[in-house]
Amino acid sequence: MGSIPRPCFETLKEFAKLDPDSVDGELSVIQDFLNQCPASSLSTKSYLLVKQFLIKHTEPTRYTNYRSCIERLLLWSILEAKKSITDLNEGDIQEFMSFCTSPPNSWVADKFCRRFTPGKLKQAIGFNPAWRPFRFEQPFIGGGRSRIVYMAGRGALAMQMSVVASFFMHLHYSDLIAINPAQRLHAAGFYAISLPVHTGANVFTDEEFAVLMLTLNNLANRDIKHERTLLMIASVYYLRLQPSEIDSLGGDLTISAMRLMQDGTYDLVEEKFPSNHAWKIHPEFVDHYINRYRKKFGQQSIPLEHDHTLLLGKIRGKDSISSAHARLLFRTVCQAVIDRLIESGCVVSPDSGFRKASLLWLRETSMHHSSRTLGMDDVIRLVRKSNAETAYQRFFAWRS
Incomplete structure (x- = not known):
């Protein structure tokens, strides 16, 4: 039966x-x-x-x-x-x-x-x-x-x-x-309707996020120096990184840490990463962004697990970028989106996400998208440095 x-x-x-x-x-x-x-x-x-x-x-x-x-x-x-x-x-x-x-x-x-x-x-x-x-x-x-x-x-x-x-x-x-x-x-009131709700406002709309990534892809197609920015933005989004985690984890986040899991998602297998085996990284990150970067720099012949390239590495040097540098790159991309829209005859209002957004919006947008397709338990496991009640409240904000 x-x-x-x-x-x-x-x-x-x-x-x-x-x-x-x-x-x-x-x-x-x-x-x-x-x-x-x-x-x-x-x-x-x-x-x-x-x-x-x-x-x-x-x-x-x-x-x-x-x-x-x-x-x-x-x-x-x-x-x-x-x-x-x-x-x-x-x-x-x-x-x-x-x-x-x-x-x-x-x-x-x-x-x-x-x-x-x-x-x-x-x-x-x-x-x-x-x-x-x-x-x-x-x-x-x-x-x-x-x-x-x-x-x-x-x-x-x-x-x-x-x-x-x-x-x-x-x-x-x-x-x-x-x-x-x-x-x-x-x-405990864990499911009570009266719990305070996170506003969930600091996210890009689907249209805004599509324009952001399309603009960044076009920048990288025209100038290879933007490939690093594209990989950085994609890493923050798909790994759902908080700005502070760029500083604390950036030096250890390498392509070799990615492993394909049985459910089709990727995970960071190194024990040094918090919430080990609970990252649920969408395969699009590897299939499109990581493989694009590896191909551009002639590293596609190296097995993924042997490629120790930093996901958040500097354009020059071996170290990872800082959160301050990541914020600067992010704002540069947002300004490029605004300029492109204005050139196309669009009016970009003062309330536009591209004018207001901070680097944190990438993580919030990713959590918003994850909450559409993942169950509450999976989403809450993705939240780091937060207690269960706060994560629960934010789940409903991201899901809205």
């Missing part, structure tokens, strides 16, 4: 007729689904506990909201964790909430779908194959061939956590579990 999530609860009108202590009278498709779930999940037992909780929340609006949230927990527990819902621990709840932040495509519908197909008799009612526990409010297809993944909003996660906490409190007060696995996470 595949782990395709199926709806477990009908409309409030039909649900109110059910016996909370048994599956007698349930739709046959629901009973069959529960019987086919992994035995370790004790799916029928878990289902009955959830049903008994929902019975306490049968006001029309509340039922709809609670059903969606608690059904996700039930399906995740029996299909993904393969555990009885009473066996979930605090780590499981954290994993579930991360799952809700960015569920796989197989759990997300593109539009609103009915839960079941109609039938004159209960035995004839079936699952709507298009239904999923999550759905896009406004489906969005990204540029190129990649589809933007589903990302839950802060309000949706706050509601999800609130219902989960209420469910486990119900189990705890009913002496069905000894420890409430959601208590500390909920009390």
Whole structure:
């Protein structure tokens, strides 16, 4: 059996007729689904506990909201964790909430779908194959061939956590579990909607970033001395470097440190780099920018792991550039973009990103782009020199 999530609860009108202590009278498709779930999940037992909780929340609006949230927990527990819902621990709840932040495509519908197909008799009612526990409010297809993944909003996660906490409190007060696995996470307010939010304003728009890189590519095509600037800008963007890290890591960031990982991304394999094996560097950085540089300077014949060229090296000398020098180069490129736009007849407003941007904008823009396609846990691991709560808040700013 595949782990395709199926709806477990009908409309409030039909649900109110059910016996909370048994599956007698349930739709046959629901009973069959529960019987086919992994035995370790004790799916029928878990289902009955959830049903008994929902019975306490049968006001029309509340039922709809609670059903969606608690059904996700039930399906995740029996299909993904393969555990009885009473066996979930605090780590499981954290994993579930991360799952809700960015569920796989197989759990997300593109539009609103009915839960079941109609039938004159209960035995004839079936699952709507298009239904999923999550759905896009406004489906969005990204540029190129990649589809933007589903990302839950802060309000949706706050509601999800609130219902989960209420469910486990119900189990705890009913002496069905000894420890409430959601208590500390909920009390900490980690998913609360009232958390202060980072503005997320210091990023280039997609159009601005495309113009920035196109201008820099054109500069490098006309004058080879700009190849170093192109590699520097790309390194800061793809490695998500803070300006201070240019000073602290620049002397060790060599092309030879790049290694292709099993998921298709690259990583920095040297132990001296923080968050080892968690950099998730897009392959475009190596395929386009590093290989372009190596070809221009006749180093393409040297294996990548033997090329000790500094990514942030000076044009002359063996040392790496400083953050101050990097800022100067970045501002020079931004001015070149402004000049090019003006020459093309465009009006560059005082609020243009190219007039306001600092070097830090490259990292913020990269994190913004990463948050579109990576899950919350992956993005938070990319954040260095920051605590978990700050990283969490910034994730939602970058994702916006």
